[in-house]
Amino acid sequence: MHIRHLSLTNFRNYGRLELDLPLGPILLHGDNAQGKTNLLEAIYYLATTRSPHADQDAQLINWIAAQSEEPIVVCRLVADVAAAAEKRQIEMRLIQEVNLSGRNGGRTFRREALVNRRKVRLMDLLGKLQVVQFLPEDMQLVTGPPGNRRRYMDITLCQIDPIYCRQLSQYNKILEQRNALLRRLAEGRGKRDVLPIFTEKLIKLGSEIFRRRAMFLANLARETHRIHYEELTEGKETVRLGYLPRLQENGGRRADELIALEQLGEWLQSHVDDADAVQARFEQALAAALPTDMVRCTTSVGPHRDDWRFWINGRNLASYGSRGQQRSAILALKLAEIHWMTKISNETPVLLLDEVVAELDEHRRALLLTYIKELHQALLTATDPGMFTKDFLRQATTMAVENGRVIPDKI
Missing domain, CATH: 3.40.50.300 (P-loop containing nucleotide triphosphate hydrolases)
Structure with missing residues (x-):
């Protein structure tokens, strides 16, 4: 092209x-x-x-x-x-x-x-x-907030996967409606029997977004690791991309939470072909988070709060990687993105x-x-x-x- x-x-x-x-x-x-x-x-x-x-x-x-x-x-x-x-x-x-x-x-x-x-x-x-764009600001994919990394996933996937793009748009609209209802319920103005309707729609759309992101990151991670290991560091360092899907509430120490979310990412990537299992897991997470959501008037679990991270030689790249290692990881990611787009779209x-x-x-x-x-x-x-x-x-x-x-x- x-x-x-x-x-x-x-x-x-x-x-x-x-x-x-x-x-x-x-x-x-x-x-x-x-x-x-x-x-x-x-x-x-x-x-x-x-x-x-x-x-x-x-x-x-x-x-x-x-x-x-x-x-x-x-x-x-x-x-x-x-x-x-x-x-x-x-x-x-x-x-x-x-x-x-x-x-x-x-x-x-x-x-x-x-x-x-x-x-x-x-x-x-x-x-x-x-297109694949590479800017000096892309270092924020390593060190910046989760919103930067979600935006990267969404922009990249939407260029290739129109179904994902439609589902993401619909999910965001339903999420906005659900959060508005939670606010009205807190003010004593909403109808509680409407909440399960929004929740059911959120589960169906959100579980598909989880699955497509899991497949995308798994494919991108393999190629990023290959380029980084074979061509950039000559076998001296390994880089890994870990998916951190928000399938549970915030809780506990930050380090423990990262481990739990990474385990959820591994589970999700092993169940990308099992739509029912992913839906059931998301449904359980929303049910467990409902008391908190009612108090905070917002939806605390779901793909709108996803994240992903780089690990270098088993350590968090954002916390322990040098500037040079971070640049190498981003370069490998962008080159892997080219390979992934070419393979998927021809x-x-x-x-x-x-x-x-x-x-x-x-x-x-x-x-x-x-x-x-x-x-x-x-x-x-x-x-x-x-x-x-x-x-x-x-x-x-x-x-x-x-x-x-x-x-x-x-x-």
Whole structure:
């Protein structure tokens, strides 16, 4: 899979961009704050409908256009994508309109998704362009909060598994309704006989999410271990990914809880083909947590509170790993993600690397560049092209980025 052409209108610092993208590695170079990261962000947004950098989607609209007096401002992102089976055009529109009622600061905002010029649900855009993104901030997958790791699972799985994406969306809606009912019950306003209805729906959807996440992490863990053991550390270190499904309440010492959750993850991965057993286990967990949920007015167990962790040589990587070991684990994870996506979808994803090469030592950098040269398409950003080998630069297409303009050149 690769992008043949990218068109941006009123996106970030790009007022207008029409860019043909060739196969192979593409190096975007230039000073900081010129638009390199914005270009990768646009591609990632088209693939996932999410920005890795913006708190709100309205922030993606070109600032000058957004502050104009135009009644309607449209930010358009369009990509012509070539896949194995077909060629397709995907598009996202971010639309800001003047609100005559004066509410919301006098402006409204909405999003539209299109495939081959026909409007579709945002969910139906997922998978039309598959990407793997590698950012320096990805170190947060090791050291950051559980929400970062859940988000990584959801974004990656939704690009490949539309059933998972639909189930996740439905689960979140039911979860919100159940929590609202718990709050009403605490205030003496709700009907207790409605709670089992929401709980039953939550069990059915949540157990499927548990199973699909367990399968995903088991497959990803095997490939991550292989790359890390064989190619990054030459057999000196082992890395392991452990699934920590929230199939029980918080309780006890943190270390004991991690052991219990990891054991639940191992049980879940051994029962991925037994939907009834997973449903029964989730049902038991919700029943046990109900008294606590009634007091706290929230659902305390379920996949919305899942986590997963890295272990290096049997120890928690976040607590005991060096910075170099953490970088190696994330690099192995991202390379494993490419392998997993390719195997499941029979499509090689587009790789997006934002200033990552500068963060790696010579050995890790050489391994990454070797992988890049084998992909159909990879886009890299760098302020200093001199960190790349002459051999890599000969094979790559280089483009200078300056103040929202992209100019093909040759280094």
